[in-house]
Amino acid sequence: MWPVKMAALRVAVPVLLALWLGRAAAAVPLVIWHGMGDSCCNPLSMGYIKKIVEDKIPGIYVLSLKIGSNLVQDVENSFFMNVNDQVREVCSQLAKDPLLKGGYNAMGFSQGGQFLRAVAQRCPSPPMLNLISIGGQHQGVYGFPRCPGESSHICDWIRKTLDLGAYTQAVQEHLVQAEYWHDPLKEEDYRKNSIFLADINQERGINETYKKNLMALKKFVMVRFLNDTMVDPPISEWFGFYKSGQAKETIPLKETSLYTEDRLGLQEMDKAGKLVFLGVEGDHLHFTEPWFYITILPFLR
Numbered sequence: 001m002w003p004v005k006m007a008a009l010r011v012a013v014p015v016l017l018a019l020w021l022g023r024a025a026a027a028v029p030l031v032i033w034h035g036m037g038d039s040c041c042n043p044l045s046m047g048y049i050k051k052i053v054e055d056k057i058p059g060i061y062v063l064s065l066k067i068g069s070n071l072v073q074d075v076e077n078s079f080f081m082n083v084n085d086q087v088r089e090v091c092s093q094l095a096k097d098p099l100l101k102g103g104y105n106a107m108g109f110s111q112g113g114q115f116l117r118a119v120a121q122r123c124p125s126p127p128m129l130n131l132i133s134i135g136g137q138h139q140g141v142y143g144f145p146r147c148p149g150e151s152s153h154i155c156d157w158i159r160k161t162l163d164l165g166a167y168t169q170a171v172q173e174h175l176v177q178a179e180y181w182h183d184p185l186k187e188e189d190y191r192k193n194s195i196f197l198a199d200i201n202q203e204r205g206i207n208e209t210y211k212k213n214l215m216a217l218k219k220f221v222m223v224r225f226l227n228d229t230m231v232d233p234p235i236s237e238w239f240g241f242y243k244s245g246q247a248k249e250t251i252p253l254k255e256t257s258l259y260t261e262d263r264l265g266l267q268e269m270d271k272a273g274k275l276v277f278l279g280v281e282g283d284h285l286h287f288t289e290p291w292f293y294i295t296i297l298p299f300l301r
Contacts, residue, residue, distance in 0.1 A: 027060035028105050028129060030300055031094065035110030035135070035285065036177070037154070039074040040066035046109070052289065056297055061099045065090055065112075078111070079154060083179045083196040087115060091123035100126045105300055107132040109285060110231075113222075114138050114180060118200045120217060121210040130299050132221040135231065135285050139241035139256070140182030140190075140197045143232035167193035184242040202263035215265040221276040221299055230284035238277050239266065 030053060034046045041047045041064060050062045067077040067086050077086065094100055106128050108116035113136015120128045158177055165171055166181040167189045179196035183189065191203040198204060202211070214220070224237035233242060239253040253259050259267050269275050278295060280287050 027057045028103065028300065029061040029063065029100050031100070031104050031106045031116070032062065032064045033090070033106070033108045033112030033116050034064070034074075034078070035112050036078050037075060038078065038109070039071045040064040041071060049107075049109075052292070053297075053300065056293065057300060060300070063093075063097065063100070063104075065093065077176075079158070079176055080174055081176065082173055083115060083118070083176055086176075087118045087122060090115075090119055094119070094123065094126055097126075103127040103129045105130045105132070107134065107296075107300075108136050110135045111137065111176070111180065113237075114197070114200070117214070117220075118196070121200055121207075121213050124213045124216065128217060130219045130221065131217055132223070132296060132299055133237070134223045134287075134296075135225055135228070135237055136222070137180060137231055137236040138222070138239045139201070139236040139258075140180040140194075141177070141232055141236060142182055142184060142242065142247060169193075182236075182241065184244055184247050187244050201258060206263055211263070211265040215269055215274075217269070217274060219274055219276055219299060220269060221278060221296075223278045223280060223296075225284050225286065226279050226281050228284045 032040075032046055032049060034040060034042075038045050041050075046064045050064050053062055054060055066074045067081060067089060068074045094104070103126055106116045106119070108114070108131070113133030116128075116131060117133065117136070117138065120131055158175065161171060161175060162178060162181055166178045166183065167186070171178045172193060172195045179194065181190075181194070182197060191198050194203070200210065222238050224234060225231075226234075228234040228237070231237060233240070233250050235241065235250045235252065239256070239258070240250055241256065243249045243251050253266065254270075258264060259270075262268060266275065276299075280291060280295075
């Protein structure tokens with residue numbers, strides 16, 4: 001009997017060890033959220049990013065988020081679907097995905113950066129491990145100086161709509177870009193009526209759950225494009241913004257009340273080495289493959 005048991009153990013132990021090593025070595029899944037006017041699966045943007053990540057990290061599960069039942073809806077929703085509804089939809093998608101239950105890394109492009117931060121703050125299960133914001137506008141925008149490609153006519157309409165009443169209920173409920181519109185000349189209107197950005201940035205009070213959930217991240221990486229002609233002001237990509245009451249002088253994150261009052265836990269995260277500020281030469285979302293491999297991939301491994 002004893003030799004039989006030993007023989008069984010000699011077979012079982014290597015199998016169990018192999019299974020354990022395989023699980024230990026498995027790549028952390030990655031969730032991607034695209035930007036304005038883009039879709040989950042454009043072969044020149046998110047589809048391309050998904051492919052190069054999969055090529056460089058064998059076996060990784062990459063989920064590129066689609067908001068809507070098809071690609072046309074996905075693009076349209078990046079302009080016209082209430083952001084809070086989008087975040088709820090994404091939280092539901094992530095919670096139902098069995099491949100994410102052990103945790104995942106998140107990478108948001110342009111407005112997808114602040115949208116994924118909302119996911120981190122509002123939906124801690126499954127847990128987001130690292131958040132990489134590539135050109136995300138975490139203090140919002142005050143202008144649309146240039147818009148991507150074929151979406152330019154939509155952006156002309158957006159500008160006019162924002163000028164007419166960014167903080168009216170109808171515009172807030174139905175125009176995505178209004179929901180992170182931050183007018184430094186109308187700070188009180190922004191704090192009172194912004195249904196998305198003012199909420200996730202704790203402008204109306206402290207939600208301790210938001211703070212706790214964001215601070216649970218291992219790393220919060222913010223990439224700023226140093227020659228950005230699309231985001232106004234570009235320093236929003238590093239959580240800075242215009243000094244209140246005017247739209248010329250900007251201040252960095254550390255000089256904002258959000259940081260000094262530590263309403264989101266960013267000061268504590270900074271002291272713990274969890275905040276990473278990266279700059280890259282180029283216009284909005286313009287970067288090279290080598291830069292991506294050298295700078296971003298290490299946060300995904």
